[in-house]
Amino acid sequence: MANPVTPAKATRQTTVRKPARRIRGWDNRMAFFTLIPSLILLGVFVYGFIAWSGYVSLTNWNSLIPTLTWAGLRNYATIFSSFRFQSDLRNLVVFTVLFIAGDLVIGMILALLVDQKIRAEGLFRSIFIYPMAISMVVTGVxxxxxxxxxxxxNLFFHALGFTHVPEWFLSSRFAPSVHLGQIDIGIPVGLLAVVIAAVWQMSGFAMAVYLGGLRSVPEELKEAARIDGAGPWRTFWSVILPQLKGTTATIVVxxxxxxxxxxxxxYAMTGSGQDFSTDMPNLNMFQTTFQGDAFAQGAAIAIVLLLLMAAFTVPYVLSMLRGER
Amino acid sequence: MTIRKRAAVALTSVLALGTLAACGSTSTPTQSSSSPTSSNTQLQIFSWWTGVASSKALKSLIGVFNQQYPHVKVVNEAVAGGAGSNAKAVLASRMEANNPPGTFQVHAGRGTLLSWIAAGDMAPLNSLYQKEGWYQDFPQSLLNMLKVNGKIYAVPVDMQRDNVLWYNPSIFKKYNLTPPTTFSQFFADASVLKAHGITPLALANHGNWETTLLYSDVLLGTVGPTQYDKILTGKASWNSAGVTKATQTFLKMMQYTNSDAGALHWQQADQLVAQGQAAMNVQGDWAQGYFTTDLHLTPGTGFGWAPTPGTKGTFAMVSDVFGLPSKLKNQTATLNFLKVLGSEKGQDTFNPLKGTFSPRLDANKSLYDAYSQSAMASFKKDTLVLTIGQGGANPGFTQAFENAMVTLISSKNVPSFISAVQSAAQANPLSK
Amino acid sequence: MAARRVNQTLIYLVLIIASILYLLPVYVVLVTSLKSNAAVSLAHMWNLPAHPGLSSIRAAWAQLSQNFGNSFYLAIPATLLSSALGAINGYALSKWRFRGANALFFVILMGLFIPYQSVLIPLLRVMDTIGLYNSIPGLIIVHTVYGIPITTLIFRNFYANIPDDVLEAAKIDGTGYWGIFRYVILPLSVSGFVVSAIWQFTQIWNNFLFAVSLTNPPNQPVTVALVNIAGSQTIQWNVQMASALLVSIPTLVVYIVLGKYFVRGLLAGAVKG
Known part of the structure; x- marks a missing residue:
């Protein structure tokens, strides 16, 4: 009664799927039709606007006068040759990787701790996720x-007797530092402070998603592992974590x-930082477009940003989809 | 089973609510989305005045306007964000979409105002000036900063000064120092102060515009107002001995500043001065409102002021002005508002509350405090110049200049700074 | 037994230390909001207020109160609509096979990465054209549309975890597309809705850019008022912090209420593998 279905092991095989596809052709088409409203909306608000940005990025509209004459790739050449944009690309890569890694690890640890059938679970959960509710402008300050x-x-570190305290986001050091053209390639130390703040703000969400995922892992699987004699760590690594692949993908994207x-x-915390060590393409784009009135250059930054994120995500999602097969 | 059932009920009601909300949202917009310019009696005033003092001042100005024009409904559209960067984004988007506000705030000079004029987005106001007699009421040198080819495009409402050195009088008294009037005096004072463990020059540079302002004042003090104006209008080259010397002086001053400048907002730098941790700070005279209103200090004893080194007799001005968008369908309300904005009564109501002063020649001095009175006196007799980032140069150049500034501060490389600024001036020509 | 107790103690210890670290910044927000503006300074940021007062909270409330209603009117429908669309899309993309499903998923997903600042001009034009500029319904549409990629992702990956066997029996019984969604999938979607609603509500409630670009007073959500307090030339730190606390309360309530639905064992018995 409790189960809508009582599948036998055999039903997991592909025996059902193929004939079902033919019989249920209408339902499969229905699935496609239900996507149409979303696709139309995104067609206008995402792809239409991207096309507009792409067009603007190829024009000479770099003042408040909308000069829509053809500029070819000149705006792209301008931004790619600038010290600031080159620094932005480095910062974006460093930040995204560290931020996501920090989020995943800390979010998972928090989710596992909260999931230990503890008392006052709701209180701890709320504490860890609360930072997400506070306006970013204020967290930055x-x-x-x-x-x-x-x-x-650092006052606490001084009180504890440390003499060498970190400079946090005012640091202009790189670790490691490799000169490449105009810029230094490496991790800008100042950016780490921003990563800390961002992980503080967003890790609660990773915890929430993982918690949802952990609680969707069928108890039977864990039990089976326990019966097989697996310890809690083994169970986590070889049973639970593989089940959370999709969850992890959700968080990463x-x-x-x-x-x-x-x-x-x-913007609120450090601005561009020492020698653009905490600058981001978005901040650059906003200032280029609306303070410098260089609409075409701003659009070029937007397009590069979009392609970069797509390049980062596509392989990841592809491997995720392949893993499901 | 129970959980599943409850969840199902919860979710169906969620979906039902969602559809309800969707229906509700399509049926209500008629009242709320009335096009902002279609109504005869509505006036949208667009500004970045959201601070306590400035919003109070704007409200009382709107009050004066509504006394005379009670049927116009004013919508106060103030958008915050570092010297109007958010406001500028919203404004630029609205102008491009041919949906301008009734009137909007902009700085006098060759910055954004000139760009809007060049783009054909502003309508000339010569007849309004003629009718109100304003050509005689404001200093010619100020009106020249609002004109292109003899047409005047905006009405100034306030006046502020950018080249002010704020200092802590008790520190100067304690070490027998006088506020510096030249750079060599500044460095002499600075080394004494540093030896006593006091930060000579408090600096805030969270927004990058603060060091640009300081640099402008150093350049002005080094080359003098005439040459300074030539450089900023493209009549003299940035690649010159004067600019090099000013840049070196600027870098030397940076050695006497607090190490956490990049983390501070301008108020926090002034707070260092007020609390005696630092002796001086270069900032626009909006700092005055912070000293008196927020920190409750008395002008003269709690804080002192002087022109920045080498700039006595020059007034680096920043003035908020309002104009008439040319694409506006109904212009009457805006013209009536501008009339009040430029009037003696409007300005005398607005400025004392905002902590600025009226640029009108007949402004009532008795309404202002000691600092503002001294600034008013300087304004009337000094040479007026503009500052980079506050209306002194076009937005494209300013943006490139601020980027070069960020690099200069960490690299301390003068020649590469000058060549960056020079190519910025070539890409964004400074001459009108 | 003793080992279990040690373990439990260790878990609580780690949880408490983590809580303190997470609350440290909140502590600074709180004490700053209880100080007078003149008493706020970097040098004394850790100190408790000497004369705690609620004046800054009162000042914040005076500036925010008129906009709170708009934010509720915006955030609740937009959260529900975008989550509902996400669930429908996620179901279609994960549980049914049609040609190009993965490609369409990509097409939807790319909407995540559009830099909003770069599309303000066309966005304003579109909203003006359809007559929804300067209205909350207009904002609801914009947030719903830009929420679709994330909610679709959340539900698609969430539903992918539900074993297909669960559906097969219903299919054999002859239950149709919507019947399976309604009676099989939806009851299993609670965690998905919780995650989606947490994200969407937070993003919509705190969004500033669309709010300030697409609405004028008096139709503006509370974030515009909040940023106007935070970003003006002369900043009153205490009022800024107090207003941030006030504005965060509805979101916190959403977290607490929705958190209860992180229930265990929805899928209990669904698989025996």
Whole structure:
């Protein structure tokens, strides 16, 4: 009664699928039809607007006068040769990778801890996710105070007797530092402070998604592993984690998109930073477009950004889809 | 079973609510989405005045307007964000979509105002000036900053000064120092102060515009107003001994600043001065409102002021002005508002509340405090110049200049800074 | 037994330390909002207020109160609509096989990466053309549309975890497309809806860019008022922090309420493998 279905092991095989596809052709077509409203809306608001940006990026519209004459790839050449944009690309890669990695690891640890049938689960869960509710403008200000090298958290380090305290986001060092053309390739130390603030703000969401995922892992699977004599770590690595592949993919893609949007946090916290060490393409694009009135150059940055994120996501999603087969 | 059932009920009601909300949302927009320009009696005023003092000042100005024109409904559209960067984004998008506000705030000079004029988005106001007699009421040098080819495009509402050195009088007294009037005096004072563990020059550079302002003042103090104006209008080259010397002086000053400048907002730098951790700060005279209103200090004893080194007799101005968008369908309400904005009564209501002063020649001095009175006196007799980032140069150049500034501060490479600025001036010509 | 107790103690210890770290910034927000503006300074940021007062909270409320209603009117329908669309799309993409399903999933997903600042001009034009500029319904549509990629992703990957066997029996019984969605999939979707609603509500409630670009007073959501407090030339830190706390309360309530639906064992018995 409790189960809508009582599948036998055999039904997992592909025996049902093939004939079902023919019989249920109408339902499969129905699935496609239900997507149409979303596709139309996205066609206008995403692809239409991207096409518009792409067109603008190929024109001479670099003042408040909309000069829509053909410029070819000149705007792209301009942005790619600038020190600031080159720094932005490095920062975006470093930030996205560290931010997502930090989010996944900390989100998973928090989710596992909260999932231990503990008391006051709701309280802990709310504490960890609450940072996401606070406006990014304000978190940016707060973290710029906390990580201010002379007045912030360093006061505690001083009190504990440390003499060499970090410079946080005011650092202009790179680790490692490799000269490549105009810029230094490496991890800008100042950017790490921004990663900390961003992980603080967003890791609660990763926890929530993982928690949802953990609780969707069928108890039977865990039990089976336990019966097989697997310890808790083995169970986690070889039973639970593989089940959370899709969940992890969800977090990675959403946080990759979010890493584009944390510019509100960065804007309030550090701005462009020492020698553009905490600058981001989005911030550059906003200022180029609306402070410098260079609409075509701003559009070029937007297009590059979009292609970059697609390049980052496509292989990831592809491997995810392949894994499901 | 129970959980599943409850969840199913919850979700169906969620979906039902969703559809309800969707229906509700399609049936209501008629009242709320009335096109902003279609109504005869509505006026949208677009600005970045959201701070306590400025929003209060704007509200009382709107009050004066509504006394005279009670049937016009004013929509106060103030959008915050570093010297109007958010406001500029919204404004630019609306102008491009041919949906301009009734009137909007912009700085006088060769910055964004000139760009809007060049784009044909502003209508000339010569007849309004003629009718109101404003050609005689404002200083010619100020009106020249609102004109292109004899046509005047905006009405100034306030006046602020950019080349002010704020200092802590008790620190200067304690070490027997006088506020510097030249750069060599500045460095002499600075080394004494540094030896006593006081930060000589408080600096905030969270937004990058602050160092640009300081640099402008150093350049002005080094080459003098005439040459400064030539450089900023493209009549003299950036690649010159004067600019090099100013850049070196600027870098030397940076050695006497607090190390966490990149983390601070301008108020926090002024707070360092007020609390005695730092001795001086270069900032526009909006700092005055912070000292008096927020920190409750008395002008003269709690904080002191002087022109920045080498700039006595020059007034680096920043003035908020309002104009008439040419694509606006109904212009009457805007013209009536501009009339009030430029009037003696409007300006005398607005400025004392905002902490700025009226640029009208007949402005009532008795309405202002000690600092503003001294600034008013300088404004009337000094040479007026503009500052980079506050209306002194076109937006494209300003953006490139600020980017070069970020690099200069960390690389300290003067020649590459100058060549970056020079190519920025070539890409965004400075001459009108 | 003793080992279990040690383990439990360790878990609580780690949880408490993590909580303190997470609450540290919130502490700074809170104490700053209880100080007077003159008492706020970097040097004393960790100190408790000498004369705690609610004046900044009152000042914040005075500036925010008129916009709260707009935000509810915006965030609730937009969250529900985008989640519902996401569920429908996710179901179609994960549980049915039609040609080009994965390609369409990509097409939808790419909407995630559009930099909103770069499309303000055409967006404004479109909203003006369809007569929804300067209206909350207009904002609801924009947030729903830009929410579709994320909600579709969330539900698609969530449904992918539901074993196909669960559907097969219903299919054999002759249940149709919507019948399976309604009676089999939806009851299993609680965690999906919780995650989707948490994300969407937070994003929509806190969004500033669309709010400020597409609406004028008095139709503006509360974030515009919040940023106007935070971003003006002369910043009152205490009022800024107080307003951030006030504005975060509805989102916090959503987290607490929805958090209860993180229920275990929805899929219990669904697979025996």
């Amino acid at each position: 707060i973290w710029s105070w906390i990580l201010n090298p002379t007045t912030g958290i 959403i946080q990759a998109a979010a890493s584009l949007k944390v510019f509100g946090l960065i």
